[in-house]
Every structure is written in structure tokens, then in C-alpha cells.
Amino acid sequence: MLNHSYLLKDLDILKQHLAKFYSMVQIEKDANGEERWTDQSDPDTVGLFGHKHLPSTSPKGFLFAEKEALYKFDGETFESITPQVVPKVLFGVQACDLTAIAYQDKFFKQDPYYQKRRENILLVGIDCESPCTNGFCAEVKAGPHVNDNTADLVVSRLTVNGSNQLAEWLVIAETEKGQNSIKGLPLDKAHKAHFILRNRLLDKMRSEFADYSYINNAIEYLNDNAVPQHLWEEMSVRCLSCSGCTNLCPTCSCYSTYEIAEKQPDNVISETKAVKTETLRVWDSCLFEGFQREASGHNPAQQAAQRVERFWFHKFSDEYLTEFQRYGCVGCGRCEQTCPGTIGVHSVMKRINQECCS
Amino acid sequence: MVQNLVNSICPFCGVGCGIGLVATDNNIISVHPLNKHPISQGKLCAKGWNTAFGISRHGRLTHPLMKIDGKFREVSWQQALSHIAKSLKKFISESGPQSVGVISSARATNEDNYAAQKFARAVLKTNNIDHCARICHSPSVAGLKKTLGSGAMTNSIDDVGKADVIFVIGADPTENHAIIGGQIMQAKLSGATLIVVDPRQTRLAKVADLHLQLNIGTNIALLNGLLNIIFNHNWQNEDFINQRCEGFSELKAHVAEYTLDKVAKITGVKGEDLVKAAKLYSQANASFLAYGMGITQFVSGTNNVIAVSNLALICGQIGREGTGINPLRGQNNVQGACDMGCLPNVYPDYQSAMDQKVREKFTQAWGTEVANFPGLTSLGMSHQAKDGHFKGLLIFGEDPVVTDPDRNKVAESFKVMDLLVVIELSMTETAKMADIVLPAASFAEKQGTFTNCERRVQLINKAVNPPGEAKIDWQILKELAKEMGVPELMDWKDSEEVFHEMTQLTHSFSGISYAGLQQNNGLQWPCNEEHPNGSRCLHAKTFPIGKGKLIPVDHAPTDEVPDSEYPFWFTTQRLHFHYGCGSMTRKSPLLERETPDGLLFMHPQDALDLGLKNHQGVAVSSRRGCVETRVEISDQVSPGLLSMPYHFKEAPSNLLTNNAMDPGTEMPELKVCAVKLVPLPENQPPRSSELSDVGIGEQYA
Incomplete structure (x- = not known):
């Protein structure tokens, strides 16, 4: 170096x-x-x-x-769209x-x-x-x-x-x-x-950092599966599924794709009639109820409590260490500021620590 | 591609959160929250986060369209405007200015709304100007005008954090005003006591200290009951009543008949809970009261508002930080559309249209004779159309076919009008029925101001160009005035000039300029010589009408109550993920995915009794219409009560709702009617009620 x-x-x-x-x-x-x-x-x-x-x-x-376009289809062929x-x-x-x-x-x-x-x-x-x-x-x-x-x-x-x-x-x-x-x-x-x-x-x-030991304590409780279900339920009532935490989290990477057809509405008579589609992807959020809903309607994470728990599990579980060699949370604290329901990282980890300590 | 960042204000509800628009290649691709914004402080709701979809190029109207032989064809602005101007002139000369009107938009800017009412009054010479406040807070404007002298939120949003008790009645803020809802949850965490009065178990009700789950439509009985408890325990604020109120003894005598037993029986709320709520609200240092459509959308809407006002006045919970009577406004600029005088009875700043002096003032200022007969409300215009007296209507950015009660009647009245012009972003259900559709610029494509529910006037800024030939509302009206032969009346060069003209003619806004708004992150009216920095809290020393008026009001049953033919109570609600007619939020694939499979919320017990499975199709009918949808089994509603959001054109709750009206304000009773329900065979999908591409077909011809 x-x-x-x-x-x-x-x-x-x-x-x-x-x-x-x-x-x-x-x-x-x-x-x-x-x-x-x-x-x-x-x-x-x-x-x-x-x-x-x-x-x-x-x-x-x-x-x-x-939000970015991935590929387009002109009715005959697909064409990738490379970012400029x-x-x-x-x-x-x-x-x-x-x-x-x-x-x-x-x-x-x-x-x-x-x-x-x-x-x-x-x-x-x-x-x-x-x-x-x-x-x-x-x-x-x-x-x-x-x-x-x-x-x-x-x-x-x-x-x-x-x-x-x-x-x-x-x-x-x-x-x-x-x-x-x-x-x-x-x-x-x-x-x-x-x-x-x-x-x-x-x-x-x-030495100038505040005492954040509750965060590491809570990480341990999370990994020990020691957080009681009722706490997830209590906290999840406060999750409005706004997607703010996942949008601002610098490690969140979930996305969704959707297609838009460029076609005039049928009630408008116009010169151009060809149907072209473009497939785009946008940032998605695992806190949305529809995120994991399957085509049959079955949803393994239908309850808000399951989704909130999953989010924090993804940020702090030891299970991801093999793949990423670290936790998914980098300690920026942005979710604390943006969460309308006051269940950002500090609020959640403090409550877990309090609940599990007592 | 370069990313440009432009700060603006969220275009959805009346909270008025700050959003940073991220634009590349003349498209808004996303939004960022703004940490420094005084209200949102870095937070947004799901709607706000998805703003970019709502105004994307895709699906936008880009050219004027005229319906010829049942199909829309692209025409030039010149053709469209000249046709509109000719028709309007013809109607006015043949049937008088009473035969034409304008419905303005609570989604548009103050500048657009000022222009709309000026166009109506100065160009068309009619007071037929209205907007959707008619069906949200017209009873607040009327009721609080009577009791206090001013119909807006008395306090500021951040007063939520300064209150000891928060009393939410008939409002579902975590879904509809999410950032305020969040602040209420935060305040509760920090030690405030939360009381929720609502027939549904809302999210706030789940976290509340006390949920009074009253029978629907029994607000006045409950509020009078609380007053009687307060008087019986001597919990009223004597000093405040003596110094600031009149009508005390009449009110006290009046509510004496609302005994605990009687009120418990009418409302279905336990007596001990009523006493707890009365004590908490009256005895707190500061109690913040917020309400919404669960107060206003009743035939007793204005009286409901008066009953709310009585409670706050008797307890002196007004005129101080952390207190107040706080109607939560639905649209980003519904406060502004009212303030700008897009109501038949008032000019900007609530100057009475019936007052000769006011009319003279505007005649003088505008340099033309103004309308001199009383105007019609939006529903009044519809009625007159059916009788053949009303011919031509311009609608800006509203979709009454989806959002107004009794859709069949609304659609019929549009059908019989000689000219319906709709100015819109996209082809809505109402636009489908129009003769001419004009493409409008969205909020991200123009500069102007929105006024949020705490009276904060805030600047919005242009981030991208309008698509195709779309124009800003006030520009369209300017062009139309030119076509009508009076170009001098509306010859503004930019939105700032429109705003400036408005401030010269009003008292509450006389101290506001664009520069001041930019500097202060918005200013709360009244902002003038007496209040150069705006006003956080109204009525600290006196009310605009002097003393606050205590007015006795009585519980009255709703227009419809369930009977053997229509055995269920039916109410309407909103979802966190959708907004109004859904024309913007439903363009987001993420929000659309959050729409529940079933749109009719039903208690598990009722589902069991009817043998219904979750998401099974049902046909719901009222005396006005029938709609098919699926049931969503939920303990949010109590047994016997069904609830439906109104955002969905496939299953419009407004085919069912009742248009019986609050007498003073013509507010329809959107919150309650009686319905019956027939299950569809288990695998039969519900039929969509969406209109065909050119509106209503032959059945209304």
C-alpha cells in the first residue's frame, strides 16, 4: 500500500x-x-x-x-438496450x-x-x-x-x-x-x-461514537431466533410498506420488471398503430405485500410481520456471511430517518435489545 | 444521460411532502425524499415514492382530441379552442351564462385555480365554478366558517408532536395522509395518548390507547355524549368559554339529553370508554384533534363538523400549540383550490360572491363586469344538465365518473350536455365521455404553488417539458380567453405573474411572493402585514368572527339504513397505495400489485354466514346500481358493515353510493348507504364495470 x-x-x-x-x-x-x-x-x-x-x-x-430499459421487442425481434x-x-x-x-x-x-x-x-x-x-x-x-x-x-x-x-x-x-x-x-x-x-x-x-452496543446485542438475538413473534407483529403494524428503507438502503438490490406497450388507445385514430414493447426494471421492495405473492395467489410472506422480520434477517443474518463475507447492513442509518413508522434500524434494534434483555 | 435534480412538492395528498424529482432525458425516473423539508423530513409514503410512474410519458395525452362520429381524432389546438369558444358563446347568447361552467382541479396549482375562477367569472360571467372540495371538505369550510370564521386546519402538522392527547375521528391518516399518520404513531411512541374514533379498525386504531369503534353515522351522538360527560364532571374549560365563546348555556342544556346510556346505545361504544375519552381529551394540557371524510361525507356533514368544533371550544383545545381543529385535506391543493375561490359562493380568500362590494372590487381590478347571479355546485350543474338548462362544462383534472356518488346519474348528465371538455393527463373514465379532450401538463412540467392542509403555500418547480403539445391549465385558459375575444383579461406571461395578481386582490396572501416562498420553504397563510412570516397557529387571541359560536346540533339517522331488502351497511375507504380515481398511482406496476384481490372488505363472521370463501366473486347492489367484485375477508370492519375503496374503475364503489345531500353544502353521503349482496358461483370472475373507450354506450341515449 x-x-x-x-x-x-x-x-x-x-x-x-x-x-x-x-x-x-x-x-x-x-x-x-x-x-x-x-x-x-x-x-x-x-x-x-x-x-x-x-x-x-x-x-x-x-x-x-x-429505472432502466432492459430490452425491446418490435413484434419480431428482441433487442437488448445497453446503458449509455x-x-x-x-x-x-x-x-x-x-x-x-x-x-x-x-x-x-x-x-x-x-x-x-x-x-x-x-x-x-x-x-x-x-x-x-x-x-x-x-x-x-x-x-x-x-x-x-x-x-x-x-x-x-x-x-x-x-x-x-x-x-x-x-x-x-x-x-x-x-x-x-x-x-x-x-x-x-x-x-x-x-x-x-x-x-x-x-x-x-x-471513541467518539455513541454506545451502539444494543445493535450488536440485537444481532445476536436475531441470529439466535430469540426475537419473540409478538414483537415482530407489534413492529410490523407500523410498517406502511412505503418502500423508503429499501430504496435508501445502499445494499438493497431487489428489482422488478414490467413491460410497457407503446400503442395508442383504441379510441384514438392515429397514423401509428404498430405495437412495440419495452421491458424495464425498477427498484422493488420486499416490504410490499405483492413482492413474493405467487401467480396462484399463495404468498409465503403474506403477513407484514413476516416481511419485516425477513428484511432485518437479510441485513443481519450470519447465513449471508459465506456469500458476502459481511452483513447486509453498512450502518449508514438512512432507514431510521426515512421510516414514517419509526421502525428504522436504531428503533428496531433498540426494541429487540430491550425485549430480549428483560 | 445526465441526471437533473429539481425540488418540488408531492402531487398526492394534502400533507405536502417535499420531493426531489430525478430527471434524465426529459423523463422523471424517480424521486428522492428531502431531509430538509419542514414536513416530510426525509420521509415519503408509497404513493410519493412512486410519483414518477404517475406522470410518465407512457399513456399520456399529447394532442387535443375531438370526438367525431364516436371516435377521438387528433386536432390542432386552434381547431379545438375555436370549437370550444364558439360553442360557449352560443350557449351564453341562447341560454345565458347560467348554462355554462367550469370544474377546476384540486390537483392543479393555485395559479391554475385562480385562472379557472377568473375565466368563469370574468370571461363566461358565471359563478358556476366548483371543484372536488364539494365532496371532501365543503362541510368543514361551511361548518367552521359558522363556528370560528375560518375553515382551514387551525394548527400546524408538527403540532402532533407537541400534543399530550391526539384525538383522531373519522380519519385514516396512515393510509391517506401517511406522513401525518407516521407522526401520530411517533408521538404515541414518545408518550402521547392516542384516541381513535372510527367504525373501522384502522392501523392507528390498532396502536391507539383507546379505540371507540362507533356504529357508522353516529358521530354527533358520540360527540354530544362526550360533551354531556364533560359538563357532568365539570371538565369544561370555564375561562376559555367565558372569554372566547358564546352559546354555552344553550349547548349545555341541549346535550343534557345525551345521557351515557342513550349514547352508548346509539353508538355501540361502552359508556366507560366514552368517559375515559372525555376525560383524556378535556383534561390534557394540549389535545390535537384531527378529522377527515368520516366526519364530512354524511348528510349531517356540516353538523358533524359543528359538533367537533363544540367539543374543542368547550375544552379550550384551540388557539395554542399542540391543539386545534384539524381537518386533513385530501388533495395536494384542495386547500388552495378553495382559497383561490373555485367555489360558486366565494372569490379568492373567501370574499363573498354575494357581496356587492366584493363584486365591484373585482370588476374594477379585472376591468370587466363580473358574474352577478348565484352559481351552481358541481352536482347542481349535473342536475341542471338533466333538465336541459345546462349546456357546456369544462372539467380540469377530475374524474367525477369514478369519484362522485351515483355514477350512473353523473354519467347520464355528462351524456346530455351539449359540450363536455375534459383537460387531463390521460384518458380517464370522464375523458372518455368528453366531446373534446385537451392534454394538460403535469405538476413536474410547470412552476406554480400548492397549498397543503396546514395552509402552507409551497413552490413547485419545472423538471421536464410537457409531453407533445400538452399545456399548463392557466395557459389553456389564457388561449381560450383570447379565442373568446377578451385576450386582455388573462394575458399573463408566467405563473409568477398570475400569483402576483392574486396576492394583490387578497388579504391572507398579500405578504407572499415566489422569492419569499423559496427562502422560507413555504409560508403559511395568513401572511400579510400583520403576519409577515405567516401563521403557524390560528385563533390565538380571537376568532375571525370574534367569539367562537357553540351551536347545538342533533344526532340524525343517515339517509339510508339497512332494511330487509338491503341488509348491509356499506362504507367507503382509501388504500395507502392508491389515490383518487387511480389514474396516476395505477400506472405504477408496484402499487398496482399491492391492490388486494378483493375490493369488498367483509368481517369473517359475515363471510362464514354467507358461506363465502376469501376472494370469491360477489355482486353488490344498492338502490342505485350494482357492482361485481371479490370479497376480502378482514377484521378491519365489524359484522354487518362492508367497506370498499373507490379507486378502481373496474369495480367503482360509486355505482352504489348515495347522493343524498347535506342541505347547506350539497355534500353527498358517500360514507354510508345500504346494500345487498349475492355471491357469484365459486369460479366465476366478477364482471368489470369499466366504461368502453368512448364512454357510456346506448343504454343512456
């Missing part, structure tokens, strides 16, 4: 350099104060970095599109979201639509410097520093309280793509001391 690590005075130098080769995607704040991942951002715009600015919507949609992509750099992705992208990379390994986008994206990660609202990445090993092999480049601020001890920024090229992306930039090599400082800052930050 040391071989591919550099020092940087001003992050803007790196950004301007990358902007020559990639379309810039970074976090911007709009007129209403809303922070979000902004496509085709002007590289001269000062982006927002780090823990203070985790947008409510993760960058998931840049890889796994919220340009090389993009996602500049300043937080550790939790990078961990989620690495998770999705596994899930969508065989998915040409995802992969086409993925190949054209350069991920520049950033180490967070303090805990964010609702975030508990440290508890689920997703942050606060960028995990190894989840970004092409990682930037980490080495200044403490504004004082410049060794250098402003440490830049680590984690992949060949990352290494290539900074070719031609005159950068000094980093030393062991810089990594020691980075680790020291990490240790200090870990």
Missing part, C-alpha cells in the same frame, strides 16, 4: 486532474440546503466532503439504476457507501447493466472524521475509514484541528485503475508516519 500512497496539499488539484478524464459526480448542497450526489457537477464547484455530508440518497442509483455511459468519477464517497458498493458488486456480478456502469466509474473514497447522525458504521465494520479494496482512490485528511503536522491529505491508490487515474500528477510519496497518523486519528474517532 505504501508504494501507491502519496501526499497532497490541496484536494482541488486531484479533482481538477480527474475532471479532465471523468465526468464529475460529487455531493452538492442545493438552494433548500438539501445535500445530494450531483451528476455532471462543475469541478469548480466546491463539493461537500465527509461525515457531515452523508446525502439521504446513496450513490447506489449511479450503478444500479432506479460516460466515464464518471464519484468523488468523496463515504466508507459505508463504498462498503455497500463492494457488496452490490458481488450481487450484480453477472448483471451486464450494472457492470457496464460499474466499469466506467472511478470511486474516490474519503475517510470520515467523526460520527454522523444515525451512523454506526464502526459497529458493523463498514467504516468510519474506507475499508480496503472498496475504492480506487482513498483520500484521508491528516490535519488535526486545522494544524498542518505532516501533510494536508494522504492519497492511497488501491487499484490499478486508481493508480492510472493519477498518472501525470506530481505527487510526493507518503511514508509510514503518515499511515501511523491516519490510524491514530481513526482510533480517536472510534
